Amino acid sequence: MASNKTKRPMLKYLSDSHIEQIHEGSLDILENTGIKVELEEGLEALDKAGAKVDHQTGRAKIPSELVARSLETLPRKFAYAARNPQKDCLMEPGGQLYSRTAGSPDFIIDIDTDEWRAVTVADVLEIYTVMDACDGISILTAAFAQEWPKLGRDILMLREMFDHTDKHIHLRTDTVETFPHMLEMAAIVAGGKEPLRERPIVSLLEGHVSPLRYIDVMVNALLLCGEYGIPLEVCCMPMAGSTGPVTMAGNLQLLNAEFLSGVVISQSAHPGAPLVYAPRPMLMDLRTGFSLAGSIDGEMAAVAGVQMAHFYNVPVSVHGQWSDSVLDDGQSILEHAYTALMGAFSGANILVGAGSLQETLSISLAQLVMDDEINKICFRALEGFAVDKERLGVDAIARVGPGGNFLADPHTVQFVRGERFTPELFYRGSVEGWVEGGRKTFRERAKDKARTILKEHKPNRLPEDIAKALDEYVSYAFESLEK
Amino acid sequence: MSNILEKMQEDLYNGRAEEVEAAAQKALDKGTPVQEILNEGLIAGMDVVGRDFRAGDLFIPEVLIAAKAMHAGLEVLRPLLAESGVPAQAKVVVGTVAGDLHDIGKNLVAMMLQGAGFEIVDLGTDVSPEKFVETVRAEGAELLGMSALLTTTMPSMKSTVEALTEAGLRDEVKVIIGGAPVTASFAEQIGADAYAADAAAAVDTARSLVA
Structure with missing residues (x-):
C-alpha cells in the first residue's frame, strides 16, 4: 500500500553533471596538485596505501584509484551513541535529522546585562545545563572557560560535559598531547575501549587548513579516531576569496577535494573508520576581511556540499544556525531561521549551530533556547503530514455542508491532537493578553525560559564510581602533561 | 458522590453525550435529587473541563463536545428543574x-x-x-x-x-x-x-x- 506520509522535502542546487564535474575536478586536484601532510604517521599511511609521497616536503599526491578504494571502505551507517541509549543518534545517508550545538565559543552574551564577555567556568556549566534540558538539541558540543589552563582545558571541559549530560558528546581538542587522554576518559565512561568502539559516546570535529594543508592536529585526529572507532566530522572550511577560490563553484570544488583527501588518510590507516562529511564553505567579506557565516551564499554552498555527501553515500553534518550577528537579536534570529531551514531541507543528518553568534565565537543562553525552538520547527517541517481517506475528511465536509463550521465536528475532535506543532516561545494571543503578561518580546521570553531551565533542570549526573575514576584520570593526565 | 455521578463527570469530559444522558436518567430513577445531579454531575464536570482548557490541556473542539454532552444530560433534568424552581438560563x-x-x-x-x-x-x-x-x-x-x-x-x-x-x-x-x-x-x-x-x-x- 502507498504511504500516507508526504515526501521529505529535498533542497538541491547541483545537477547530476555538476556533481560529476566536481568529483572529477577533485580527483584531478588530489592526483596532480596533492596535499601537504604535517605528521609523519599520516605520510606513512598514505605511502603504504599507494600515494606518491615526498617525506622531505610532506607533499602527497593521491591517485584516483586510491580515492576510489578509500571511499569503498567508508561505513554508511553508525551511531553517535549516548550515555543514555534512548538518546542515541543514528547516522545514515538520507536518515533522520539531529541537531548539535556549535563548537567552542570563547565569549558569551551575559543573560542579565547583555554584556559580551569571556566564558567563565560557571557559564560553561550553565551552557551545558541548558543544552541538556532542550529536547530540540540532540548532541552537545564542547564549550571552554577562558579561566581554564590553555593546555588541558579540553580535558577539564570533557570532565564537566560527562557530568552535565547523558546525550552524545561532540568534542573539540586543542593539542596532539591531550586528545589521547580524552579518548581514555571516554573509555572509562563507556566501560572500556571495546564498549566505546561499539557505542561511541563521543565524536570529534577537526579540520585541515585550506587550501589542502593537513596540520598535525588534523592528521592525529584522523588516525586516533580511526584507532578508537570514534566518528569524526571532517570539517572542510575554505573561505571564498582568501583560502578558497572566490567563486561559489570553485570554493566547493576545493572543499570537496579536501574532504576526499581526509577520507584517504583516514581509510588508509584504519579502513572502516566512521567519517562524517562536514562541508563548511565560508566567505571572506572582501570589503573588511571578516569571515562570513550567516550569509545566504554560504548556506547555498553548504546545501551543495550535502549533495556531494549524498553522492558519496556518507553521513553529513551541515551548519544550521549560523550568524554574523554580535547579539542575539533580529539579525541572528533571521539568519538562524533561514540557515537552519535550508540545512534541514538539504537532507543532512546533523544540523549544527544552536546558540552560536559571530559564527561560533560567542554563545547566548537566550539564543540557545530560541534555536531549540528553531530546531523543533525544522524537525516538524521534515516530518510532513499524513494524507489519507480519513484525514481528507470528505465525510466531515459533507456533514458540515456549505456555511457551517468544523469546530465541534467529530472529525475535528478526532484529529485536534497530533496534526500541528505548537511552539513554546511564540506569543499568538491578543494585545491585551500581551500587555498583561508584561509586554515581553521574543528575546525576553527566551531569557525567561533559559532562567527557568537553570533553576529547575537537573542533568543526569555520572554514577559516583565513574565520576571518581574520571577525577583520578584527570589528575593523572595533568601530571603527565606537565612532564 | 455516587459512582454514577463520578462516571458522568468522566463521560462529560470526554464528550460522550449518550452516556451522560443515560446516566442522568439512571440517577433520577435511583432517586438522586435533581439538584445534586446538576451540581455534582454536570456542573462539576464542566468545571474540570474549564480548568483544563484554561491550563492549555484541552482544545476548543474538546470543550465544545463536552458542552454538548452536558446539554444532553441537562435536557433530561430540565422538566424537573423547572418544577423545583431553578432559574432559567440567561x-x-x-x-x-x-x-x-x-x-x-x-x-x-x-x-x-x-x-x-x-x-x-x-x-x-x-x-x-x-x-x-x-x-x-x-x-x-x-x-x-x-x-x-x-x-x-x-x-x-x-x-x-x-x-x-x-x-x-x-x-x-x-x-x-x-x-x-x-x-x-x-x-x-x-x-x-x-x-x-x-x-x-x-x-x-x-x-x-x-x-
Whole structure:
C-alpha cells in the first residue's frame, strides 16, 4: 500500500553533471596538485596505501584509484551513541535529522546585562545545563572557560560535559598531547575501549587548513579516531576569496577535494573508520576581511556540499544556525531561521549551530533556547503530514455542508491532537493578553525560559564510581602533561 | 458522590453525550435529587473541563463536545428543574454587525457561551442596529454580544448601543463586544459594558455581567 506520509522535502542546487564535474575536478586536484601532510604517521599511511609521497616536503599526491578504494571502505551507517541509549543518534545517508550545538565559543552574551564577555567556568556549566534540558538539541558540543589552563582545558571541559549530560558528546581538542587522554576518559565512561568502539559516546570535529594543508592536529585526529572507532566530522572550511577560490563553484570544488583527501588518510590507516562529511564553505567579506557565516551564499554552498555527501553515500553534518550577528537579536534570529531551514531541507543528518553568534565565537543562553525552538520547527517541517481517506475528511465536509463550521465536528475532535506543532516561545494571543503578561518580546521570553531551565533542570549526573575514576584520570593526565 | 455521578463527570469530559444522558436518567430513577445531579454531575464536570482548557490541556473542539454532552444530560433534568424552581438560563443575543460577513469568531463565542449554560439567539451576520434592538426586546435578553472583523464596520456597534438607548432598553441589557480590531478602549468609548479579547474571555465576562 502507498504511504500516507508526504515526501521529505529535498533542497538541491547541483545537477547530476555538476556533481560529476566536481568529483572529477577533485580527483584531478588530489592526483596532480596533492596535499601537504604535517605528521609523519599520516605520510606513512598514505605511502603504504599507494600515494606518491615526498617525506622531505610532506607533499602527497593521491591517485584516483586510491580515492576510489578509500571511499569503498567508508561505513554508511553508525551511531553517535549516548550515555543514555534512548538518546542515541543514528547516522545514515538520507536518515533522520539531529541537531548539535556549535563548537567552542570563547565569549558569551551575559543573560542579565547583555554584556559580551569571556566564558567563565560557571557559564560553561550553565551552557551545558541548558543544552541538556532542550529536547530540540540532540548532541552537545564542547564549550571552554577562558579561566581554564590553555593546555588541558579540553580535558577539564570533557570532565564537566560527562557530568552535565547523558546525550552524545561532540568534542573539540586543542593539542596532539591531550586528545589521547580524552579518548581514555571516554573509555572509562563507556566501560572500556571495546564498549566505546561499539557505542561511541563521543565524536570529534577537526579540520585541515585550506587550501589542502593537513596540520598535525588534523592528521592525529584522523588516525586516533580511526584507532578508537570514534566518528569524526571532517570539517572542510575554505573561505571564498582568501583560502578558497572566490567563486561559489570553485570554493566547493576545493572543499570537496579536501574532504576526499581526509577520507584517504583516514581509510588508509584504519579502513572502516566512521567519517562524517562536514562541508563548511565560508566567505571572506572582501570589503573588511571578516569571515562570513550567516550569509545566504554560504548556506547555498553548504546545501551543495550535502549533495556531494549524498553522492558519496556518507553521513553529513551541515551548519544550521549560523550568524554574523554580535547579539542575539533580529539579525541572528533571521539568519538562524533561514540557515537552519535550508540545512534541514538539504537532507543532512546533523544540523549544527544552536546558540552560536559571530559564527561560533560567542554563545547566548537566550539564543540557545530560541534555536531549540528553531530546531523543533525544522524537525516538524521534515516530518510532513499524513494524507489519507480519513484525514481528507470528505465525510466531515459533507456533514458540515456549505456555511457551517468544523469546530465541534467529530472529525475535528478526532484529529485536534497530533496534526500541528505548537511552539513554546511564540506569543499568538491578543494585545491585551500581551500587555498583561508584561509586554515581553521574543528575546525576553527566551531569557525567561533559559532562567527557568537553570533553576529547575537537573542533568543526569555520572554514577559516583565513574565520576571518581574520571577525577583520578584527570589528575593523572595533568601530571603527565606537565612532564 | 455516587459512582454514577463520578462516571458522568468522566463521560462529560470526554464528550460522550449518550452516556451522560443515560446516566442522568439512571440517577433520577435511583432517586438522586435533581439538584445534586446538576451540581455534582454536570456542573462539576464542566468545571474540570474549564480548568483544563484554561491550563492549555484541552482544545476548543474538546470543550465544545463536552458542552454538548452536558446539554444532553441537562435536557433530561430540565422538566424537573423547572418544577423545583431553578432559574432559567440567561439569554444572549449574538451577531456580526451590519456590513460585516465574518462569523467564525462570533460562532465560536456563541458555542462557548452555550457550553457555559447560556441560551443563545444567533442573528448571524450583517445584523442591523434595528434588528439587534428588536430581538433584545422580543427575547428579553440579558446580554447582547456583537462582533466585527473590519474597522469599517466597527461604527455599527456604536449605532447599535445608541439605538438601544433610544429604545429605552439600554439598562435592561449588558453589551459585550469583540473581534480582531476591537479594543477595550473602543468599548468604553462607545458605551458598551465590556470587551472580550478571545472566546474564553467572552465566557468569563458574560458570566460576571449576569452574576
